[in-house]
Amino acid sequence: MKITLDHVTKRFPNRNKKIREDVIAVNNFTFEIPDGKLIGLLGPSGCGKSTTLNLISGLEMPTAGRIFFGDTDVTNLPAENRGVGLVFQNYALYPHLTVLDNITFPLGNLRGQEKLTKEQMRYKAMEVAKLVQISELMERRPSELSGGQQQRVAIARALVKMPSVLLLDEPLSNLDARLRLQTREELARIQRETGITTVFVTHDQEEAMSISDLIVVMKDGVIHQIGKPQEVYDKPCNLFVAQFLGTPPINVFEGQLRDGHVFVGEDAVLDIESKEKRYVYVGIRPEGFIPDENGPLVCSLSKIEVMGRDTSVVSTHPAFNGPAIRSIIPSEDVTGIGGETVRFRLKPAKVCIFDRGTQATVNFKVR
Amino acid sequence: MKQSKYKGWLYLLPAILFLGIFMVYPLIDVIVYSFEEGYNFVSQTSQGTGLYNYRYVLRDPYFVQALKNTFVIVIITVPVSTGLALLISLALSSIKPLRNLFQTVYFLPYVTNTLAVGLVFMVLFKKTEYSDGMINLLIKLFGGNSVDFIDGPHWAKMLVMCIYTVWIVLPFKILILTSALASVKEDYYRAARVDGTRPSRIFFRITLPMISPMIFYLIITGFIGAFKAYSDEVALFGTDLNSAGMNTMVGYIYDMLYGNSGGYPSFASAAALILFAVVFTITCINLMVSRNNVHY
Numbered sequence: 001m002k003i004t005l006d007h008v009t010k011r012f013p014n015r016n017k018k019i020r021e022d023v024i025a026v027n028n029f030t031f032e033i034p035d036g037k038l039i040g041l042l043g044p045s046g047c048g049k050s051t052t053l054n055l056i057s058g059l060e061m062p063t064a065g066r067i068f069f070g071d072t073d074v075t076n077l078p079a080e081n082r083g084v085g086l087v088f089q090n091y092a093l094y095p096h097l098t099v100l101d102n103i104t105f106p107l108g109n110l111r112g113q114e115k116l117t118k119e120q121m122r123y124k125a126m127e128v129a130k131l132v133q134i135s136e137l138m139e140r141r142p143s144e145l146s147g148g149q150q151q152r153v154a155i156a157r158a159l160v161k162m163p164s165v166l167l168l169d170e171p172l173s174n175l176d177a178r179l180r181l182q183t184r185e186e187l188a189r190i191q192r193e194t195g196i197t198t199v200f201v202t203h204d205q206e207e208a209m210s211i212s213d214l215i216v217v218m219k220d221g222v223i224h225q226i227g228k229p230q231e232v233y234d235k236p237c238n239l240f241v242a243q244f245l246g247t248p249p250i251n252v253f254e255g256q257l258r259d260g261h262v263f264v265g266e267d268a269v270l271d272i273e274s275k276e277k278r279y280v281y282v283g284i285r286p287e288g289f290i291p292d293e294n295g296p297l298v299c300s301l302s303k304i305e306v307m308g309r310d311t312s313v314v315s316t317h318p319a320f321n322g323p324a325i326r327s328i329i330p331s332e333d334v335t336g337i338g339g340e341t342v343r344f345r346l347k348p349a350k351v352c353i354f355d356r357g358t359q360a361t362v363n364f365k366v367r
Numbered sequence: 368m369k370q371s372k373y374k375g376w377l378y379l380l381p382a383i384l385f386l387g388i389f390m391v392y393p394l395i396d397v398i399v400y401s402f403e404e405g406y407n408f409v410s411q412t413s414q415g416t417g418l419y420n421y422r423y424v425l426r427d428p429y430f431v432q433a434l435k436n437t438f439v440i441v442i443i444t445v446p447v448s449t450g451l452a453l454l455i456s457l458a459l460s461s462i463k464p465l466r467n468l469f470q471t472v473y474f475l476p477y478v479t480n481t482l483a484v485g486l487v488f489m490v491l492f493k494k495t496e497y498s499d500g501m502i503n504l505l506i507k508l509f510g511g512n513s514v515d516f517i518d519g520p521h522w523a524k525m526l527v528m529c530i531y532t533v534w535i536v537l538p539f540k541i542l543i544l545t546s547a548l549a550s551v552k553e554d555y556y557r558a559a560r561v562d563g564t565r566p567s568r569i570f571f572r573i574t575l576p577m578i579s580p581m582i583f584y585l586i587i588t589g590f591i592g593a594f595k596a597y598s599d600e601v602a603l604f605g606t607d608l609n610s611a612g613m614n615t616m617v618g619y620i621y622d623m624l625y626g627n628s629g630g631y632p633s634f635a636s637a638a639a640l641i642l643f644a645v646v647f648t649i650t651c652i653n654l655m656v657s658r659n660n661v662h663y
């Protein structure tokens with residue numbers, strides 16, 4: 001089902017008497033989640049991701065704005081009647097019930113015509129259990145499961161009533177790196193197989209990028225950018241989004257647009273069409289550097305780290321904001337780098353320019 | 368390895384000595400007394416050994432009365448007080464304003480002296496030449512006949528006794544249950560809400576199982592406490608409980624030792640061991656039931 005947020009705002013009263021202002025957890029959100037897609041809500045801690053999810057689930061009511069499921073206005077519908085599936089950050093599995101009872105719990109709430117017999121519930125539970133691959137664990141209690149297994153039980157419990165919307169609040173944050181990788185693939189698979197519109201909260205950009213159809217990047221209750229992961233990565237709308245996405249992060253230099261050149265410090269690194277003069281930040285993705293003896297960007301070399309297929313060249317530059325420039329270069333191109341300085345040519349597609357004042361992206365065309 | 372085995376016992380020694388002197392030794396002594404006929408404290412002599420003490424106690428109409436009273440009090444007050452405490456705790460945890468005030472009010476009886484509470488109950492229930500007591504005034508207001516709750520029929524006295532006992536044990540149970548309710552994580556309720564669970568189902572499938580360990584704790588300690596009731600009866604009906612027909616088992620034991628009819632340590636020991644057997648059996652049954660019903 002399509003979900004639409006229309007100018008949704010959520011304020012919390014501030015308990016701190018000295019600061020009278022309300023906390024604005026979600027500020028004027030307007031976006032549409034297309035039917036059957038997997039959406040990643042991405043942003044640093046405290047930016048309002050959980051609040052957004054709670055607003056969609058109905059556990060919190062918006063201060064202003066409207067929420068639609070499909071064409072129905074559900075703004076005033078309490079959580080009980082929205083019928084979404086929600087997976088909590090800590091799973092919230094009922095510790096006194098077996099896995100089977102946990103999964104059938106939502107089915108036991110159906111009444112009247114929809115009421116199911118024990119057998120039917122069991123059958124449905126076994127079906128989703130197969131989907132999330134926990135069929136052998138049905139008689140255990142949550143305390144006897146590993147973190148990853150608990151998470152799958154939580155997903156099964158959310159899925160068993162076949163909700164039209166599935167919400168996941170940082171479902172992978174309790175897992176170790178390996179399990180996280182594995183379960184996020186599984187999550188994407190389950191979403192594809194069921195086709196349920198899924199909203200997925202994370203503060204891990206890599207996680208969001210790898211499995212989402214669309215990502216929503218937000219900060220301090222404000223949406224910064226919505227788009228396909230690759231699009232947002234390649235064309236961030238401002239400095240924050242550019243810095244938030246990508247590991248290693250984008251390298252940001254102080255620079256200037258002047259006389260049809262992009263200057264990083266005193267190095268004219270790119271030729272552009274516009275002749276306008278402007279103070280800017282120049283962001284260069286780690287993979288945007290090409291070593292070149294006559295390249296325009298002159299850096300002092302700190303060290304070279306070989307990481308197998310790629311090599312990370314660490315260097316410094318007077319106009320660089322931060323401890324060290326990290327560039328990722330295919331290992332076969334590294335020959336010839338050494339000594340005091342290293343010179344680079346840049347891939348224009350991997351360069352982003354931001355206004356020094358507003359930090360918004362400045363579009364440019366290469367000459 | 369052998370050494371560490373002894374070490375463990377060595378660390379336990381103070382506790383074992385303490386328990387031995389103050390618990391095991393008296394217990395054995397009581398068992399011995401209970402089999403010695405006509406034991407005399409002063410001369411430290413007895414007239415023989417056997418089951419005579421038990422036979423006597425079990426045939427003593429006062430003991431039978433005490434046994435009956437105790438059972439009635441236990442069977443009525445433990446479920447009623449636990450259930451009532453649960454209801455009040457649920458109400459307390461569902462309100463926000465004035466919650467602390469109410470919690471304090473409900474806890475007050477716990478810090479009040481038993482005898483003082485008894486005095487209050489006298490004002491409420493006792494019939495004197497000058498006044499019929501508050502409750503009787505109320506009964507009359509609604510057109511009923513006044514009842515003498517303190518010196519009247521046995522059922523009336525029992526009623527007052529049960530109300531009093533429930534009243535006395537309620538605060539502690541409310542305290543335990545409100546904190547048990549508060550410890551159930553909010554997320555479980557949120558998860559249940561998202562799944563559209565009815566409030567009654569939330570209570571019976573989530574809240575109750577999650578606080579069940581505490582409920583069973585209260586039931587077990589409640590049983591034990593009610594079986595050992597004595598001072599509450601004294602507070603209401605004075606020290607001559609036998610003639611009031613309101614004696615309890617512990618009261619009977621006390622009377623046998625020090626009361627008007629006192630000086631019968633052998634009978635007292637026999638009665639004490641019967642009480643012990645009863646409490647022990649009930650507690651075992653309780654534990655067995657709870658093992659099957661209390662999760663995690």
Ligand SMILES: Nc1ncnc2c1ncn2[C@@H]1O[C@H](COP(=O)(O)OP(=O)(O)OP(=O)(O)O)[C@@H](O)[C@H]1O
Nearest residue numbers: 012013023025044045046047048049050051052203
């Ligand atoms: N019940 C509440 N009362 C007051 N302020 C709240 C409440 N819930 C959340 N907030 C505030 O709203 C903001 C957004 O909170 P939210 O939980 O949505 O963040 P989040 O993006 O989920 O962060 P995290 O990644 O750490 O989980 C925070 O500043 C938080 O302090």
Ligand SMILES: [Mg+2]
Nearest residue numbers: 049050051169
């Ligand atoms: Mg959160």
